[in-house]
Amino acid sequence: MKNRVLPLLRGLPRTNTLLLTILCAGASTSFAHAQGCLAAHTSQPVISALTDDGHGGFNRSGLHGLTVEVDWRSYSSFRHFSGEVENTQRAVLNTQIKNHQNIYEISASYQLTPRWSVNAFVPVLQGTRNQKYPPNGIYDIAGIGDMVVGAQAWVFRPPTENGGNIAFSAGLKLPTGLNNGTGTGVLKGVTQKYTADQSLQPGDGTWGFTLGTQAYKTTYFRTTAYFQGSWLFNPEDTNGVPTFRSQPGENVMSATDQYLFRGGLSRHVPKVRGLAASFGGRMEGIPVRDAFGKSDGFRRPGYIISIDPGIQYSYHRSILSVNGPWAIQRNRRASVTDLAHGTHGDAAFADYALVVGLTHSF
Numbered sequence: 001m002k003n004r005v006l007p008l009l010r011g012l013p014r015t016n017t018l019l020l021t022i023l024c025a026g027a028s029t030s031f032a033h034a035q036g037c038l039a040a041h042t043s044q045p046v047i048s049a050l051t052d053d054g055h056g057g058f059n060r061s062g063l064h065g066l067t068v069e070v071d072w073r074s075y076s077s078f079r080h081f082s083g084e085v086e087n088t089q090r091a092v093l094n095t096q097i098k099n100h101q102n103i104y105e106i107s108a109s110y111q112l113t114p115r116w117s118v119n120a121f122v123p124v125l126q127g128t129r130n131q132k133y134p135p136n137g138i139y140d141i142a143g144i145g146d147m148v149v150g151a152q153a154w155v156f157r158p159p160t161e162n163g164g165n166i167a168f169s170a171g172l173k174l175p176t177g178l179n180n181g182t183g184t185g186v187l188k189g190v191t192q193k194y195t196a197d198q199s200l201q202p203g204d205g206t207w208g209f210t211l212g213t214q215a216y217k218t219t220y221f222r223t224t225a226y227f228q229g230s231w232l233f234n235p236e237d238t239n240g241v242p243t244f245r246s247q248p249g250e251n252v253m254s255a256t257d258q259y260l261f262r263g264g265l266s267r268h269v270p271k272v273r274g275l276a277a278s279f280g281g282r283m284e285g286i287p288v289r290d291a292f293g294k295s296d297g298f299r300r301p302g303y304i305i306s307i308d309p310g311i312q313y314s315y316h317r318s319i320l321s322v323n324g325p326w327a328i329q330r331n332r333r334a335s336v337t338d339l340a341h342g343t344h345g346d347a348a349f350a351d352y353a354l355v356v357g358l359t360h361s362f
Contacts, residue, residue, distance in 0.1 A: 065111045066362045075353035076100045081302075081332045082346040090346075097348050099199055101127040114158050119171075121148045125202035135185030135194040135244055143178030146203035148210060163218030171210040173232065177203010179253070180241045187244065195242050198253050198298065206236040206255040219265075226280070227263040234258075234290060238297035245298055249337040254297030260284040262308060274314040282308045282325055288333050295336050300347040302332040310355075317362070323355040 077099040080087040090096040102125070109119040123145035130138050150171025158165060179201050185194040212230035219225050234255040241253045264280015285303030289295040310323035332347040 067109045067111075067359060068362070069105075069107045069109075069357060069359040071105045071107070071355070071357040073103045073353055073355045074101070075350040077348040077350040079330070079351065080346045080348050081330045082344050083333070084329065084331045086330075087346055095132055097130060097132055099127065099129045099348055101125060101200075109152075115154045115156075116151065117153075118151045119149070121171075123147075123177075123202065125200075127200045129197055129200055131185065131197060135187035137183055137185035137194070139183030139185070139196040139200055141178075141181040141183065141196045141200040141202070143181060143202040144176060146177035146205070146208075147174045148172065149174070150210065152212075163224075164216055166213065166215040169210070169212040169214075169230075171212075173206075173208035173210060173234075175203070175205045175207055177201070177205055179203050179205035179239055194244060198243065198300070201241070201253070204234065204253070204255050205239050205241070206234055208232055208234040208236075208255075221267070223265050223267045225263070225265055226278075227261075229261045230259065231291070232258040233292055235293040237294040243298045247337060247341060247343070249296060249340065250298035252297045254295060254299035255290075256286045256295075256299045256301075257290040258284075258286055264308060266312075276312045276314075278308075278310045278312070280308045282306050285331075288335060288339075298337065299335050300332060300345065301335050302330070302347055304331075304349060305329040306352075317360055319357075319359040321355075321357045321359075324352055325355070326352045 078091075078096055080090045080096055104124045104126075105121055106124075107119065107121040109117050111117045124143070125145055126140075126142040128138065128140045148171045150169060152167050152169035154165050154167045156165050181196050181201055182193040183196050184191065187194060210230060210232050212228070214226075214228045216224055216226045234257055236255040238252045239255050243250060243253055245251060260282065261284070262280060262282035264278055266276055266278035269275040269277055283303055283305045286299060286301045288301040304327050306325035306327050308323060308325045310321060312319060312321040327349060330349040332345065332349075334344045338344050
């Protein structure tokens with residue numbers, strides 16, 4: 001719900017390079033990607049893929065430059081929540097639904113000027129789900145998600161003398177994703193191919209746009225504070241894909257907005273060249289109502305708040321990052337159809353996720 005722009009901030013001091021590598025991780029595989037059934041499978045901006053030449057400096061090969069990033073995010077959701085209350089009885093009765101997802105993304109950014117860059121993101125999702133309500137079955141879906149193309153601009157021309165900067169980004173979401181993947185299920189005694197749950201669909205197949213911002217500032221004790229915020233706007237109401245749900249108004253999938261906010265502190269690890277550690281928090285999810293257009297159809301609105309520790313290692317023109325967001329609050333909010341019928345559906349959330357990213361600048 002990961003957002004992902006990869007500008008090169010050439011000429012920054014080595015300390016800032018190491019500290020800011022935190023911003024290449026954590027959000028890198030989806031726009032929101034709430035850890036569970038909150039279906040959010042589009043991209044999230046990354047603040048900076050900074051390069052280190054391995055000799056205490058930066059890659060200064062020229063103004064123009066291409067950066068490529070490959071990310072992987074994996075999680076398993078199994079804890080069901082209605083509101084902030086966990087439905088522990090589902091585990092006791094063995095009715096909980098287990099969702100496992102691997103989400104990959106290939107992204108590329110090209111630096112046009114020190115302030116401006118253009119970018120493109122291609123997400124790929126593979127997921128399995130043991131669905132225990134009709135149509136019952138084990139669903140396994142894989143496919144390309146909705147691509148995003150866009151641009152980002154820094155407010156101040158890098159490098160800045162005050163050790164801080166802020167950027168704004170915008171992107172166009174293309175309806176390239178698989179949104180009607182099917183699996184074998186059983187409905188009213190009939191075994192055949194049925195549309196998989198919304199959480200397994202790699203994309204929603206609608207046009208949309210993204211807006212984002214990201215900032216950093218060097219603070220005391222050679223520590224850098226960072227912040228990211230992004231929102232995916234889906235103006236279309238529904239995408240027309242059937243859900244086989246019985247509650248009125250939930251027969252087709254909703255085209256949902258998605259959001260992600262994260263921030264924290266990062267610091268170079270003393271006496272270890274190229275290594276930085278970070279700690280922060282993140283909030284991601286799907287709103288009950290979209291910012292534009294209607295919010296009909298089936299959706300699982302809600303959010304997850306996590307602590308977000310990570311490490312990053314920079315070597316020459318490459319950065320390896322590993323983050324482990326751990327949930328501390330989960331909330332499955334009532335949807336528009338829930339409110340209309342006096343009900344409150346649930347959603348399965350994960351305890352944690354593993355996020356690994358590899359960035360290389362050419």
